[in-house]
Amino acid sequence: xxxxxRTARNYCAKGxxxxxxxxxxxWNIPADATLPGRRSKAKGSPLLAALKEQQSTKMRGxxxxxxxxxxxYNSNHIEGSRLTHEQTRYIFETNxxxxxxxxxxxxxIIETTxxxxxxxxxxxxxxxxxxxxxxxxxxxxxxxxxxHAAKSWFAVGEYKLLPNxxxxxxxxxxxxxxxxxxxxxxxxxxxKYPNIEDIIDFHHSxxxxxxxxxxxxxxxxxxxxxxxxxxxxxxxxxxxxxxxxYYRGLHEWPRIKGYLLDTCLTAQDNFKALLSYFKIKH
Numbered sequence: 001x002x003x004x005x006r007t008a009r010n011y012c013a014k015g016x017x018x019x020x021x022x023x024x025x026x027w028n029i030p031a032d033a034t035l036p037g038r039r040s041k042a043k044g045s046p047l048l049a050a051l052k053e054q055q056s057t058k059m060r061g062x063x064x065x066x067x068x069x070x071x072x073y074n075s076n077h078i079e080g081s082r083l084t085h086e087q088t089r090y091i092f093e094t095n096x097x098x099x100x101x102x103x104x105x106x107x108x109i110i111e112t113t114x115x116x117x118x119x120x121x122x123x124x125x126x127x128x129x130x131x132x133x134x135x136x137x138x139x140x141x142x143x144x145x146x147x148h149a150a151k152s153w154f155a156v157g158e159y160k161l162l163p164n165x166x167x168x169x170x171x172x173x174x175x176x177x178x179x180x181x182x183x184x185x186x187x188x189x190x191x192k193y194p195n196i197e198d199i200i201d202f203h204h205s206x207x208x209x210x211x212x213x214x215x216x217x218x219x220x221x222x223x224x225x226x227x228x229x230x231x232x233x234x235x236x237x238x239x240x241x242x243x244x245x246y247y248r249g250l251h252e253w254p255r256i257k258g259y260l261l262d263t264c265l266t267a268q269d270n271f272k273a274l275l276s277y278f279k280i281k282h
Contacts, residue, residue, distance in 0.1 A: 001035055003035070003195050003196075003197065004196075004197055004261055004265075006261075006262075006265055007195070007196070007265075008027070008029070009027060011035070011036060012027040012029065016036040017029060017033050017034075017035075017036070018030070018033060018034075019033060020033065035193075045229065045232055046280050046281045046282070047063070047229065047234070047235075047275065047280050047282065048123070048126055048229050050062070050063050050064070050278075050280055051063060051064050051067065051123045051229075052123060052124075055120060055123055055124075060093070062278065063274070063275070063278045063280060064123075065092075066274065066278075067119065067237075068092055068116055068119055069085070069088055069089045069092055070085075070237055070239075071115075071119060071221075071222075071225065071237050072088055072092070072112055072115040072116060072119065073085045073088040073089075074237055074238060074239045074240055075115065075217070075218045075221050075222075075237075075238070076088075076108070076111060076112060076115060076218065077240050078217065078238065078240060078243050078246075079215075079217055079218060081105075081108045081111065081112070082104060082105065082108060083104065083108050083109070083112060087104075088112055091109065091112050091113060092116060095113075097109055106147075107146045107147055107148075110145050110146050111142060111143070111146060114141055114142050114143070114144060114145070114146075115142060115218065117141050118138050118141050118142055118218075118222050119222070119225075121137065121138065121141065122138075122222055122223075122225060122226035122229070123229070125226070126226055126229040126230050127229075127230050128230075129189060130185060130188065130189060130223065130226075130227065131185065132178075132181055132182065132185065135181075135211075135219065135223065136157050136158060136159075137157070138219050138222055138223070139156065139157050139158075139212050139215055139219050140156055140157025142215050142218060142219060143156045143157070143214070143215055144156060144157075148213070148214060153213075154213050154214070155212075155213060159174065159177045159178060159181070159211050159212065160174050160177065160210070160211060160212055160213040161174055161213070162174065162213065164210055164213060164214075165210075166207065166210055166216070167247065167251065169251075171208065171209060171210035172208070172209040172210065172211070177209060177211045180209050181209060181211055184202065184205050184206065184209065188202050193231070194227065194231050195231075195233070196228070196233050196261075196264065196265075196268070197257070197261060199224055199227045199228060199231070199233070200224070200253075200257075200260060200261060200264055201253075202223070202224075202227070203220050203221075203223070203224050204250055204253040204254075204260070206220045206223065207220050207250055221238060224236075225237075234268050234271055234272055234275065234282050235268070235271060236264055236265075236267035236268040236270070236271050237267055237270075237271060238263070238264075238267055239267065239270070242263055242266065242267055245259070245262075245263040246260070246263050248260075249261070249262075249263045249264075
C-alpha cells in the first residue's frame with residue numbers, strides 16, 4: 001500500500017488497522033486489511049481549521065503564530081540566513097527589526113517577510129491542486145524585492161535560465177525543466193491518496209530538477225507542508241539540527257529511502273508534540 005514499516009507499526013499500535021495482532025515483536029496484519037481513512041477537507045482537519053481561523057483573526061500565541069516563526073526561521077537558516085529565531089519572531093510580531101552593533105543582510109530580512117506571505121498562501125491554498133503556476137507564485141513571493149530580483153538572468157517567479165547544481169551534483173538543464181516539472185506534477189497529481197512517502201518522493205524529484213535559479217529548498221519545503229495539510233497528514237519542519245541528516249537523506253533517497261524518511265518522521269514527531277501542546281487533534 002506504499003507506506004513505511006514505521007507508519008504501519010504506528011497504525012497497528014494505535015488500533016487503526018482492524019484485525020492486526022502483536023505476536024512477540026511482530027505485527028500480524030490480515031491480508032485484506034485497509035488503511036485508515038485520510039481526512040482531506042479543511043473541516044475534517046483540526047490543524048488546517050486552526051491555521052485558517054488564527055490566520056484570519058491574526059491571533060497571536062497559537063499554532064499559526066508558531067508555524068510562521070518556526071518554519072520561516074528554520075527553512076531560511078538552512079539556506080544561510082543569519083537572522084536568529086528571536087529576530088524572526090520580532091519581525092513577524094512587530095514588522096520591524098531591532099539591531100544593535102550587528103550587520104544583517106537586507107535580503108535575509110526581505111526573504112523572512114516574504115516567507116511569512118508564502119506560508120499564508122499555502123494555508124489559503126492548502127486544498128488546491130499542485131500546479132506549475134502555484135509553484136512559480138511561491139517563488140515569486142519568496143524572492144520579490146531581493147537583490148536577485150534586480151538581475152535579469154535570475155528570473156524571479158520563472159524557471160531558471162542558467163544551469164545550476166546542488167551539493168556538487170548536476171541538475172536538470174534549463175531547456176528541460178518545464179517538461180520534467182510537467183511530468184512530475186502529472187504523476188504526483190494522479191496519486192489518489194498521497195502518503196508521506198509520496199510527498200517526500202515528490203520533494204526529492206523537485207530538488208533534483210532544481211527548477212529555479214535559487215530558493216528551491218525553501219519552495220520545496222513549503223510544498224511539502226502544504227501537501228501534508230491537504231492530505232490530512234501531520235506536517236513537519238526540518239530544523240537546523242536535522243539539516244545534515246536531511247541533506248544526506250536527499251542524496252541517498254534513490255538508493256536508501258530510510259535516511260530521509262526517518263529524518264522527516266522525526267521532524268513529524270516533533271510537530272506532533274507541538275500539536276499536543278496546543279490541544280490540536282492529530
